[in-house]
Amino acid sequence: MSLLVIPAAGVQGGAVVRAALRRGRKVRALVRDPARAAPLAALGAELARGDLLDPASLRAASLGIRHVVLQVLTGPVEAMRAMAANALDAFAAAGVAGLVLKLASASRTAPCAEPSLVANAMVEAMVRAAGLPAATVRPTLYLDNLLKDSARRDIVENGLFAPPIAADQRIAWTSAEDCAEAALVLLERGAFGGDHRIAGPAGVTGPELAARLSVGLGRRVHYRAQPVEDFEREVAAAMGPALAAAVASKFRFFAALPEEAEAILAAPFAPQPGLEDFRPTAIADWTFAHRADFMPEEAIA
Numbered sequence: 001m002s003l004l005v006i007p008a009a010g011v012q013g014g015a016v017v018r019a020a021l022r023r024g025r026k027v028r029a030l031v032r033d034p035a036r037a038a039p040l041a042a043l044g045a046e047l048a049r050g051d052l053l054d055p056a057s058l059r060a061a062s063l064g065i066r067h068v069v070l071q072v073l074t075g076p077v078e079a080m081r082a083m084a085a086n087a088l089d090a091f092a093a094a095g096v097a098g099l100v101l102k103l104a105s106a107s108r109t110a111p112c113a114e115p116s117l118v119a120n121a122m123v124e125a126m127v128r129a130a131g132l133p134a135a136t137v138r139p140t141l142y143l144d145n146l147l148k149d150s151a152r153r154d155i156v157e158n159g160l161f162a163p164p165i166a167a168d169q170r171i172a173w174t175s176a177e178d179c180a181e182a183a184l185v186l187l188e189r190g191a192f193g194g195d196h197r198i199a200g201p202a203g204v205t206g207p208e209l210a211a212r213l214s215v216g217l218g219r220r221v222h223y224r225a226q227p228v229e230d231f232e233r234e235v236a237a238a239m240g241p242a243l244a245a246a247v248a249s250k251f252r253f254f255a256a257l258p259e260e261a262e263a264i265l266a267a268p269f270a271p272q273p274g275l276e277d278f279r280p281t282a283i284a285d286w287t288f289a290h291r292a293d294f295m296p297e298e299a300i301a
Contacts, residue, residue: 003187004065004096006030006052006087007073008045009037011144012102015176016069017045019184030061052083055090062094067187069180071102072123074116074246084123088130098192099134100183101127105141105250112260114253116246124195133192135274137183140199140265143175143286146213147293150234155221156296161213162224164231164251167206169258170266172199178280191274201280203266209283216287217294228252 005016008029020027021044029045031037041047050057052073062068068091072083091099103120112118120138127134145151146161154160165171179198186196204212206223213221228251236244254261269280287294 002026002028002064002066004028004030004048004061004068006050006058006061006068006070007032008040008047009033011147012071012104012142012176012179013069014040015180016102016183018043019177019180021045023184023188025184028061028065030057052086053079055086058086058090059093062090062096065091065094066097068096068099069102069183069187070099071104074104074119074243076242077115077119077122080119080123081126084126088126088132091132092130096132098187098190099127099132100186101134101136102179102183103136103138105139112253114250116250117253133190135183135186135192136195137179137186138195138197139174139179140172140197141174142179143173143200143283147290150238152294155213155217155294159219159221160224161206161210161221162226164226164228164248164255165206166255166258167223167225169254169261170203170205171209172201172203172266172268173209173283174198174200174269175281175286177286182275182278185278186274189274194273196272196275197267197269199267199269199280201282202268204283212283213287216284217291228255 003020003025005013005027007013008017009031017027017029017040027045028048029037029040030048030050032051034047034049037047048061050061070087072080101124124136146155151161154162182196182198206225210221210223228248232244232248235247
């Protein structure tokens with residue numbers, strides 16, 4: 001059964017492509033730069049050059065496709081609205097049979113004022129209004145954030161993980177791999193109409209997270225809560241002030257409203273219709289599987 005993954009070149013989309021190929025599915029991957037996505041092609045994915053802001057490329061990529069896993073990239077609300085509208089128009093024209101909307105990060109179903117959560121809710125409403133059989137997959141927070149350059153370097157060099165999250169905040173950390181598996185299970189079972197919160201098997205505090213990372217890596221890792229202002233400056237230096245402000249906004253929301261953070265992040269995964277037998281990956285197991293990513297450069301060499 002044919003599957004279109006949009007976008008496919010990043011951590012989250014790439015996880016969906018690889019998981020689908022392992023399951024023997026025919027995968028078309030929408031990427032901006034096919035040269036940079038060569039590893040996906042080497043695994044067997046068909047690359048389609050395109051962009052969520054390019055309606056013609058979306059229409060071409062959707063032809064002959066049965067299922068789609070879509071993630072609307074975080075950005076200004078009007079840009080996200082345009083991206084979602086372009087994608088949904090293309091899917092309708094191509095006769096796509098089912099869609100999983102994969103949200104980029106933690107979210108909630110009830111209205112609130114935090115901009116990224118408002119944007120997520122807007123995209124979800126657009127998908128519902130389109131009438132296409134669809135399910136939503138929403139993560140808590142991704143363990144894959146530990147693989148970003150600054151976080152990975154801090155763990156490798158200093159044995160420290162320092163996100164902008166209070167040490168006593170419980171989080172049931174998930175992973176891009178688990179969210180990809182959940183999306184594919186829902187498509188395979190035709191389990192549309194649901195809103196699926198994907199979380200890890202346990203909600204842990206910062207020190208408890210560090211203890212599990214230590215088990216997976218076989219060496220001591222400590223946790224330290226970073227001020228949101230420092231985090232925003234680091235992201236701005238790497239990715240620009242606009243994106244940094246958008247990312248930091250959510251962490252400020254969590255800090256200001258700990259009861260909301262608890263509702264969104266803390267509870268472990270619970271069986272859901274379509275995902276009754278889904279088993280999330282434990283933190284130590286995920287860390288052990290990725291331990292090569294946390295090796296010092298000289299050890300890799």
